[in-house]
Amino acid sequence: MPSDTPTIEAPRLGEPYLLTPGPLTTSYEVKEAMLRDWGSWDDDFRAMTRKMRDQLLALLGDGGKDYDCVPIQGSGSYCVEAMLGSFVPRDGKVLVLANGAYGLRAAKTMEYLGRDFHLVNKGDYMPPRGDEVAKILAQDPAITHVLIIHCETSSGILNPVEELADAAHAAGRKVLIDSMSAFGAVPLDVSRVKYAAMVSSANKCIEGVPGFGFVIARKDEIEAAEGNSHSLSLDVHAQWATMEKTGQWRFTPPTHIVAAFLKALEGHAQEGGVAGRGGRYTRNRDVMVEGMRELGFETLLADRWLSPIIVTFFCPADPKFAFSRFYDLMKSKGFIIYPGKLTVVDSFRVGCIGQMDENIMRQVVEAARATLNEMGVETAAPPQAALDERKKLAA
Numbered sequence: 001m002p003s004d005t006p007t008i009e010a011p012r013l014g015e016p017y018l019l020t021p022g023p024l025t026t027s028y029e030v031k032e033a034m035l036r037d038w039g040s041w042d043d044d045f046r047a048m049t050r051k052m053r054d055q056l057l058a059l060l061g062d063g064g065k066d067y068d069c070v071p072i073q074g075s076g077s078y079c080v081e082a083m084l085g086s087f088v089p090r091d092g093k094v095l096v097l098a099n100g101a102y103g104l105r106a107a108k109t110m111e112y113l114g115r116d117f118h119l120v121n122k123g124d125y126m127p128p129r130g131d132e133v134a135k136i137l138a139q140d141p142a143i144t145h146v147l148i149i150h151c152e153t154s155s156g157i158l159n160p161v162e163e164l165a166d167a168a169h170a171a172g173r174k175v176l177i178d179s180m181s182a183f184g185a186v187p188l189d190v191s192r193v194k195y196a197a198m199v200s201s202a203n204k205c206i207e208g209v210p211g212f213g214f215v216i217a218r219k220d221e222i223e224a225a226e227g228n229s230h231s232l233s234l235d236v237h238a239q240w241a242t243m244e245k246t247g248q249w250r251f252t253p254p255t256h257i258v259a260a261f262l263k264a265l266e267g268h269a270q271e272g273g274v275a276g277r278g279g280r281y282t283r284n285r286d287v288m289v290e291g292m293r294e295l296g297f298e299t300l301l302a303d304r305w306l307s308p309i310i311v312t313f314f315c316p317a318d319p320k321f322a323f324s325r326f327y328d329l330m331k332s333k334g335f336i337i338y339p340g341k342l343t344v345v346d347s348f349r350v351g352c353i354g355q356m357d358e359n360i361m362r363q364v365v366e367a368a369r370a371t372l373n374e375m376g377v378e379t380a381a382p383p384q385a386a387l388d389e390r391k392k393l394a395a
């Protein structure tokens, strides 16, 4: 298909595009799938749950036969908490590799769980590396698990997950992955990275609506997790055992959201699965980043670390630039962008995921150009402090 063929329908209700990392812009068919009610106990819905679990496991390829999929009600963080509480024994210890808000949230979760952890905090966006993980693991035999954030959505960095998992496995430790914003678009090959468990959610790269997440874990790990959990509702083993036995979720399932998610999985398969979806997001990113750079914007990260999920840009140095006005004017043109999460310099983020293609990304760049004009900003070049900050990454 020629790359400039429009493949994606504009939102039918005229709502703005969500250039955000979930909730994101979903297809009309996904929204339409929620018009029907389902009985949670009924065979039809049980079959839907089974199908969803099977289809998610199929995304792992051949290596997936040792794994099972356990959906959990709630947002993605509920799943992270369920994973940590269920797979880390009460006397276990987790090495949490953080370089942004989600890594820090995982550490906070460990605090709530009252289980031991060692936090490596790399700041806003520096990637944790395999050699430092190896060193820490050699020094601390109490560490049982290493938690890796696949794409740290707060900066958009794609962490070197294989390198980190290799370091953990070489030291005989288990790997847990928060692949919330990457699963379904960025490959994570189970024959390469033999993680004990990973989590993702309905409203990210599979392009469903928010309301549940899912844990994908080795079956032997799920079986061994019995009795570990601190929480009744977040017990992965108990949810799995009930689903295996009865086909049902333990407590009220998000029926409409599961129906929408099955529709979203159909779209994912039609697009060519992980490779097809990742390809579209990568083109979205490339077109958008190239256009924004032409306007003078600079990315926080060097190309090597840019994910196809979300990109952080420095705010322009020009005193006429104000993020809130930029946001409002972009919204009036049909695009909702995302504030930045860096602590040192001002920034904003533009997501590449959801129902949009490179044609839409060209419109995003045009909207940014028009908005800068309206604001009287001559160039989007960032302040020197931002560029100095970025130099750290290259060091």
Ligand SMILES: *Cc1c(COP(=O)(O)O)cnc(C)c1O
Pocket: 021, 022, 075, 076, 077, 078, 080, 102, 149, 151, 152, 153, 178, 179, 180, 181, 201
């Ligand atoms: C979205 C996301 C989460 C979960 O966030 P919720 O607000 O609970 O959905 C966790 N980790 C990462 C990396 C994410 O992108």
